[in-house]
Amino acid sequence: xxxxxxxxxxxIVSNIENKLINPNEKLPSExxxxxxxxxxxxxxRKALNLLEQNGYIVKIKARGSFVLDIxxxxxxxxxxxxxxxxxxxxxxxxxxxVQEFDLINPDDYLMKQLNISKxxxxxxxxxxxEIDGQKIILDKDFIxxxxxxxxxxxxxxxxxxxxxxxxxxxxxxxxxxEITVQKATDEDKKLLDFENYxxxxxxxxxxxxxxxxxxxxxxxxxxxxxxxxxxxxxxxQ
Amino acid sequence: xxxxxxxxxxxIVSNIENKLINPNEKLPSExxxxxxxxxxxxxxRKALNLLEQNGYIVKIKARGSFVLDIxxxxxxxxxxxxxxxxxxxxxxxxxxxVQEFDLINPDDYLMKQLNISKxxxxxxxxxxxEIDGQKIILDKDFIxxxxxxxxxxxxxxxxxxxxxxxxxxxxxxxxxxEITVQKATDEDKKLLDFENYxxxxxxxxxxxxxxxxxxxxxxxxxxxxxxxxxxxxxxxQ
DNA sequence: GAGTGGTCTAGACCACGCG
DNA sequence: GCGTGGTCTAGACCACTCT
Numbered sequence: 351x352x353x354x355x356x357x358x359x360x361x362i363v364s365n366i367e368n369k370l371i372n373p374n375e376k377l378p379s380e381x382x383x384x385x386x387x388x389x390x391x392x393x394x395r396k397a398l399n400l401l402e403q404n405g406y407i408v409k410i411k412a413r414g415s416f417v418l419d420i421x422x423x424x425x426x427x428x429x430x431x432x433x434x435x436x437x438x439x440x441x442x443x444x445x446x447x448v449q450e451f452d453l454i455n456p457d458d459y460l461m462k463q464l465n466i467s468k469x470x471x472x473x474x475x476x477x478x479x480e481i482d483g484q485k486i487i488l489d490k491d492f493i494x495x496x497x498x499x500x501x502x503x504x505x506x507x508x509x510x511x512x513x514x515x516x517x518x519x520x521x522x523x524x525x526x527x528e529i530t531v532q533k534a535t536d537e538d539k540k541l542l543d544f545e546n547y548x549x550x551x552x553x554x555x556x557x558x559x560x561x562x563x564x565x566x567x568x569x570x571x572x573x574x575x576x577x578x579x580x581x582x583x584x585x586x587q
Numbered sequence: 588x589x590x591x592x593x594x595x596x597x598x599i600v601s602n603i604e605n606k607l608i609n610p611n612e613k614l615p616s617e618x619x620x621x622x623x624x625x626x627x628x629x630x631x632r633k634a635l636n637l638l639e640q641n642g643y644i645v646k647i648k649a650r651g652s653f654v655l656d657i658x659x660x661x662x663x664x665x666x667x668x669x670x671x672x673x674x675x676x677x678x679x680x681x682x683x684x685v686q687e688f689d690l691i692n693p694d695d696y697l698m699k700q701l702n703i704s705k706x707x708x709x710x711x712x713x714x715x716x717e718i719d720g721q722k723i724i725l726d727k728d729f730i731x732x733x734x735x736x737x738x739x740x741x742x743x744x745x746x747x748x749x750x751x752x753x754x755x756x757x758x759x760x761x762x763x764x765e766i767t768v769q770k771a772t773d774e775d776k777k778l779l780d781f782e783n784y785x786x787x788x789x790x791x792x793x794x795x796x797x798x799x800x801x802x803x804x805x806x807x808x809x810x811x812x813x814x815x816x817x818x819x820x821x822x823x824q
Numbered sequence: 825g826a827g828t829g830g831t832c833t834a835g836a837c838c839a840c841g842c843g
Numbered sequence: 844g845c846g847t848g849g850t851c852t853a854g855a856c857c858a859c860t861c862t
Contacts, residue, residue: 353850374799379828390852395829403640408760408799412828412859416799523645527818531768531788531811549786549811551768562611562645562653574768574786581764581818590831616847627833632848649840649847 354389355396362397366406366417373419377407405582442481449541450476451503453495460492463556463567471495475506478541481576485543488571497565521560528554529579538571551577591626592633599634603643603654610656614644642819679718686778687713688740690732697729700793700804708732712743715778718813722780725808734802758797765791766816775808788814 352360365371378386383394398415401407409415452474456466464472472492479487491510493501498514505513514520534550550571557566589597602608615623620631635652638644646652689711693703701709709729716724728747730738735751742750751757771787792805 355850381827390854392853393851396850398829405761408795408797409829410798410860411830412861413798414828418799524642524819524821527820529766529814529816529818531786531814547786549768549784558645560645561647561650562655577766577768579766579816581766582761583764584761592831618846627835629834630832633831635848646848647841648849649842651847 354387355393355400358383358387358389358394358397359400362401363404363406371417373417375417377415377417379414403584443483445480446507447478447480447485448475448503448506449478450474451506456492460567464492464494465564466494473498473501475501475510477506484576485541486573486576488538488541490569490571492567494565497559497563520565522557523560523562524558526556526558530554531574542571542573544573547574549574553579591624592630592637595620595624595626595631595634596637599638600641600643608654610654612654614652614654616651640821680720682717683744684715684717684722685712685740685743686715687711688743693729697804701729701731702801703731710735710738712738712747714743721813722778723810723813725775725778727806727808729804731802734796734800757802759794760797760799761795763793763795767791768811779808779810781810784811786811790816 362371362377371377377383377398380391380394380398383398384391387394398407398409401415402409405418407415407417454472454474455468456464456470456472460466460472461468461470464470466472473495475489475491475493477489477491478485479489481487493510497520498518501510501513511522515522530552531549532552534544534548538544538550551574553570553572555566555568555570556564557568559565599608599614608614614620614635617628617631617635620634621628624631635644635646638652639646642655644652644654691709691711692705693701693707693709697703697709698705698707701707703709710732712726712728712730714726714728715722716726718724730747734757735755738747738750748759752759767789768786769789771781771785775781775787788809788811790807790809792803792807793801794803794805796802
């Protein structure tokens with residue numbers, strides 16, 4: 351059961367996405383919305399703040415809240431959205447090849463990345479992502495076994511996220527992401543359809559659970575021409 | 588005069604940055620903070636929510652709020668921070684060369700990017716950013732003259748942002764950012780110290796004012812080896 | 825002057841973690 | 844069972860825009 355403000359948020363989001371409210375149009379005032387949904391102003395304000403944070407509206411003091419015409423569906427790699435979620439969202443013909451699936455002892459690099467000791471065990475999953483018949487992305491996932499006891503190759507073919515969140519009930523709360531561009535390695539060139547590029551876009555993801563423990567490190571290596579990252583940033587006051 | 592919750596936010600931020608509260612330590616509970624600052628709980632919660640959004644803390648239900656050990660100063664290109672702000676923050680030896688400074692009629696590409704018509708006039712500023720003696724970044728700014736009447740080459744040598752925000756009092760509210768990797772152009776290779784790279788990282792920025800009008804389009808072209816983007820993302824519920 | 829969003833207060837009940 | 848953060852309410856005053 352969602353809270354009231356989440357329900358209201360979702361309703362307004364679908365109104366915007368289904369063009370029941372058009373870009374640049376004004377939303378009803380907070381007072382009107384209070385009456386419409388029969389809640390307090392604070393509840394309305396929570397819903398509107400969420401809309402603002404997620405780039406659906408702008409609130410302008412003494413004027414009202416306005417729908418933005420920034421296309422939300424334009425976001426290929428924003429936030430924490432997984433490959434599975436993205437490809438289903440865009441209806442892409444995609445395929446995942448599990449190249450390697452193992453339970454390993456971490457080396458020094460991994461111990462540092464995952465902030466663990468050599469007693470820990472780590473799931474190592476290497477996957478190749480194919481879109482429209484081209485091998486574009488090389489994903490390397492390293493997951494602390496303390497948090498995910500069992501994992502199968504079958505799960506990796508689908509979505510690890512889905513398994514972790516839905517089956518295990520672990521809650522992912524935030525991630526730190528770093529994007530750099532590096533020389534492509536021989537491995538990159540071997541495993542991907544790399545044409546003549548010599549650089550690769552490396553996205554490192556450090557993924558944290560609700561209690562702020564780091565449990566997964568992911569390195570996502572993209573062919574440069576197929577990489578696109580869109581971000582929506584608000585100016586801190 | 589800042590509002591109470593902003594003041595409290597700033598105080599806690601400086602406590603965290605000055606290590607008066609250490610990473611992984613627990614903040615006082617909302618109740619304690621209410622008494623300490625003599626404000627209502629709502630005001631404390633606003634301050635804590637800001638801290639959470641900006642990656643300083645995690646709030647865990649029924650346990651408390653905890654300081655994160657993610658280094659905030661690790662963020663080279665996050666949010667809307669300008670080159671000037673970044674280089675002073677990191678004490679980098681940097682230089683800005685104004686390559687071109689003009690008032691132009693927009694071409695088709697620019698009309699589309701800035702969502703304007705051919706009657707509009709646009710400031711065109713091309714700047715080369717030098718760090719540690721190397722020409723690393725090529726910045727192309729296009730600013731709708733409707734919003735910024737006068738601009739000088741002198742201002743461009745410093746910070747356009749500073750001029751716009753402090754002198755003109757225009758408020759930047761949000762930006763849409765897109766990162767891609769492209770083939771470097773001859774212009775890139777001519778104007779930058781490009782060594783042997785043939786790709787360039789292109790960051791397109793669409794910058795909006797408080798009333799949601801698009802007033803600036805910026806294209807920032809980075810030498811691939813010197814590019815780094817760090818992001819902090821929260822999972823939407 | 826009416827209407828808007830921004831801030832702030834003082835209460836309330838809840839679900840959850842921990843001891 | 845106590846303390847925690849999450850949600851919700853009902854009121855208040857302010858600065859600002861619109862007309």
